[in-house]
Amino acid sequence: MAPRAVVVGPPGAGKTTIGRLLAERFGVAFRDTDDDVVRTTGRAIADIFATDGEPAFRELEEAAVETALREHDGVLALGGGAVLSERTRERLAGHPVVFLSVGLAEGAKRVGLSTARPLLAGVNPRATFKALLEARVPIYRSVATVEVATDHVEPDEVVAKVVAALSAPSAASS
Ligand SMILES: Nc1ncnc2c1ncn2[C@@H]1O[C@H](COP(=O)(O)OP(=O)(O)OP(=O)(O)O)[C@@H](O)[C@H]1O
Numbered sequence: 001m002a003p004r005a006v007v008v009g010p011p012g013a014g015k016t017t018i019g020r021l022l023a024e025r026f027g028v029a030f031r032d033t034d035d036d037v038v039r040t041t042g043r044a045i046a047d048i049f050a051t052d053g054e055p056a057f058r059e060l061e062e063a064a065v066e067t068a069l070r071e072h073d074g075v076l077a078l079g080g081g082a083v084l085s086e087r088t089r090e091r092l093a094g095h096p097v098v099f100l101s102v103g104l105a106e107g108a109k110r111v112g113l114s115t116a117r118p119l120l121a122g123v124n125p126r127a128t129f130k131a132l133l134e135a136r137v138p139i140y141r142s143v144a145t146v147e148v149a150t151d152h153v154e155p156d157e158v159v160a161k162v163v164a165a166l167s168a169p170s171a172a173s174s
């Protein structure tokens with residue numbers, strides 16, 4: 001069993017929003033590893049970060065991704081930082097992986113200042129988000145088989161672009 005598509009990207013890229021719509025389009029189930037971590041621990045992600053620290057969350061996340069890649073045959077959205085794990089990157093090899101990209105201005109607007117996103121809850125969320133994008137974009141690209149830019153593109157249109165990219169010959173064998 002393997003996911004029909006795995007969706008990666010920074011916070012605010014639309015992994016959950018687009019992942020759900022893509023699953024609907026394919027007529028398959030949607031799963032999000034952030035939800036899996038919340039369900040299996042019974043705790044909010046912000047609470048895990050605050051109480052146990054980021055490394056503890058990353059371990060839980062790595063395990064959640066491993067399980068979901070094995071169990072789920074629909075669309076799977078990963079947490080924004082899941083690809084920081086080398087083991088997760090290795091596990092993604094051979095899967096259709098969609099990188100949803102977003103620029104600084106639009107991404108910052110979409111995530112707002114929500115404390116539900118602990119990594120961006122510090123004193124200067126915009127600078128943090130900028131550094132996050134700079135550090136991670138190459139990593140998202142390294143695991144992706146297709147990349148779709150989402151700036152100023154409505155969700156339905158993003159989904160159409162993802163479907164087209166996934167069925168393009170260059171993505172088929174990846
Ligand atoms: N293409 C888009 N155009 C405009 N707004 C969008 C688009 N995609 C998502 N959004 C909005 O941006 C916000 C963040 O989207 P979403 O929660 O899907 O991102 P995410 O990648 O799952 O983030 P996280 O990593 O925090 O889980 C939501 O309010 C959503 O409605």
Ligand SMILES: O=C(O)C1=C[C@@H](O)[C@@H](O)[C@H](O)C1
Nearest residue numbers: 011034079080081117118119
């Ligand atoms: O980008 C990140 O590192 C994160 C994104 C969210 O999806 C959550 O997994 C968590 O808030 C960490």
Ligand SMILES: [Mg+2]
Nearest residue numbers: 015016017034
């Ligand atoms: Mg999400």
